[in-house]
Every structure is written in structure tokens, then in C-alpha cells.
Amino acid sequence: MALDSNPENSSEKAAPRLPVPSRNPLPLSASQEAQVRDIFYARVRSRCSDEIKAFAECAMGRTFTAGFFCREPKRLMNSCMKLHATPEEQDGAREEWFAKRLERQREKERKARRKIEQEKFLREWWGLPEKDRELARREMEKLNMKERIGGFASERRVRIEEDDQGSKRR
Incomplete structure (x- = not known):
């Protein structure tokens, strides 16, 4: 899922957003933190979608042998996710949660x-x-x-x- 940054090409209207109260806002409740985590995970998965698809295609139809046969796609997928699962990305997810x-x-x-x-x-x-x-x-x-x-x-x-x-x- 690629997000289009050009507002002219956006098919849906931009919803009004409230500003983030501060860079490190107040602590959130457990359910609110879970919502932030969901946004964070979705952002990371969207950045590594090609690697995830490659691993899923390799593992399709395999059971315990997937770990042996799909070692390289799994390594690529995990390294991509580690690369993009940064504190900055988590801060971006928190800002997105506050904006919505x-x-x-x-x-x-x-x-x-x-x-x-x-x-x-x-x-x-x-x-x-x-x-x-x-x-x-x-x-x-x-x-x-x-x-x-x-x-x-x-x-x-x-x-x-x-x-x-x-x-x-x-």
C-alpha cells in the first residue's frame, strides 16, 4: 500500500487533524498504546511488503520445512523489518495516532x-x-x-x- 504524497492525486478528502500536543505527549492508556503499536506495525509491514510476500510465497505449502527451504527470504524479511522498526518510526506512528x-x-x-x-x-x-x-x-x-x-x-x-x-x- 503506497501512500501518495501529492494532494492533487489523493482520491479522498483530507480529514481535519488536531496537532500533536508535544513531541513526547502524555502517557497513553494501554488500549491507546495498542492502537499506536498497530499503526507502527502496519507502517513497518508496508515498507517491507515485497520481502514479506517473497517469504510467504516460499513458505506456501510447507510446514516445518519452511525454516530450511526459506532461510534466505526469511533473513531478508527480518533484516528489512529490523531496519525500519526504529524509534523514529514509532514516534511517527504516535504522531499519526494523535493527528487522527x-x-x-x-x-x-x-x-x-x-x-x-x-x-x-x-x-x-x-x-x-x-x-x-x-x-x-x-x-x-x-x-x-x-x-x-x-x-x-x-x-x-x-x-x-x-x-x-x-x-x-x-
Whole structure:
């Protein structure tokens, strides 16, 4: 999958993107880090697609003998992936993840609104009572919340503070 850098040749409209907060933004949650890793792996695989295809073609129809017969394509594939799996590439994947926050937020809102509409239709169709107003209000409030970046400390966490002298107290 080659990305076209010329905006005139791009077939789809460029989605608005939010800027990256900083070069090393706040720590992300585990699921957000997994999304960044997925982008990173996809970028590396796209750069080494020829080597991956060559190894896959060699290994096709083989079982444990693939390690012996396909040693050279495997070595080429692994060396390519090591070459492109750099911290700079990981930073690029993180920047891409941050740049697409707005797009993900709109998609999430669209899905949530669609779910609410469908649930309302089904309740109406089957003659079920309306949803509790407080519950519906909380769902709409949750829908309007922005995506969290960085975590919040637990309310029950014991906080350790330091004095001016450097001694710690609770």
C-alpha cells in the first residue's frame, strides 16, 4: 500500500487533524498504546511488503520445512523489518495516532448516536417503556465527553508528598 504524497492525486478528502500536543505527549492508556503499536506495525509491514510476500510465497505449502527451504527470504524479511522498526518510526506512528484523534472522536460519536436512535426505535416498536430520563441524560453526557489522553490517578490512591526538606509524608 503506497501512500501518495501529492494532494492533487489523493482520491479522498483530507480529514481535519488536531496537532500533536508535544513531541513526547502524555502517557497513553494501554488500549491507546495498542492502537499506536498497530499503526507502527502496519507502517513497518508496508515498507517491507515485497520481502514479506517473497517469504510467504516460499513458505506456501510447507510446514516445518519452511525454516530450511526459506532461510534466505526469511533473513531478508527480518533484516528489512529490523531496519525500519526504529524509534523514529514509532514516534511517527504516535504522531499519526494523535493527528487522527478528531476523526476517531467523530466516528465514536456517530456510532453512539446511531445506537441511541436504534434503541429508541426498538423500544417504540415493541411498546417498551421509555428509558429512565436520568440514564438517558448520563448517556448523552458521556457521548459529549472528549477523548482522554493521559490517565487520572485513582481517588483512593494514597498520595505521598515531599516537604521542603525532602522528607516524605502521607
